[in-house]
Amino acid sequence: MIVEDDQEIRNSFSLIVNSSQKFTVVNAYGNCEEAIAALHRDKPEIVLMDVELPGMNGIQGTKVIKDKSPHTDIIMVTVYEDSELVFEALKAGASGYITKSANYMELLSALEEIVKGGAPMSSRIARMVIDNFHVNPNSPLTKRETEILQLISEGKTYTQISEELFISKETAKTHIKNIYSKLQVNSKSEAIAKANLEKLI
Template identity: 65%
Template structure:
């Protein structure tokens, strides 16, 4: 088994060093290099290609969210872990959306850090259940939808880019019926085009 190559992007020197010591003390991981900001890390990421990047969310210059996006662009196989003081914040959620697969709390102890990294390489995502809830709620549909179930069916197909004709074929109704539903959807959502309907539907989690 090869040790997993890790880089650390963290502006606080003490933290950077304590993480390094802890990780280098393990038998599964080693720290390849550390960076005080995202810019310096991004300059080398393509050559270094680490297995794991630990990214602080609050960095001078480019913030952690943007850093994660760039890392995933330049080195897609690198798994990003958020390092944060705030256990449960929207910021962590943004980081996960940007491409991170989990996060580590700044004041975590040796065991917590190593076990989080362990979970990671075993294909898991270390995160609190609060964050997990935020994540899954993102693809739960809104139970207070103003639309009828048939209208929701139609809207889903609209969101897949289907035309009136295609929708009518998939739902075994006439094209005119599909158009009727769509007109009613427009009235209920207060929009007047497919694209507006899709935007509103996604924003309000109607589909």
């Protein structure tokens, strides 16, 4: 299924997909609302989803489609490679992310990749996604502080932390105070938020 508001692009994608031996377009829509309404009829295995759409956008649409039809794989197709949008789309349930500049080959190989259980992405998206995992090697925290921050992020209390590390509760407290001071926060939850933001753990 194709969801794309630009008629030219929509037709071009349809032609490319239908020209392949393996894939067939069941239907193409100009907005998510129509696509969602037709979901139970069309039963698409793969959806090529535009991000910018009139009405419901492609990210919200992805959520709804994944909710109604969890086994349908969704590939986002967009002009932008803005990192926030990418991550939002992935959180929403997209399994691939390619750009509109994708040519014949790239589009079809993305479909191939999906059916064989992969996750097609452009080079830049792949790097963006991988970079998102990298832990900051320039953390201001000491090893011990990082260790304690890790335990905080696991939901441990002062007492649990002190027991786990065989130190007194007061010592745990001192470490946590130092962590707060370095991260300029003043609660566990804030510390966790900052730790995730700056990839300290």
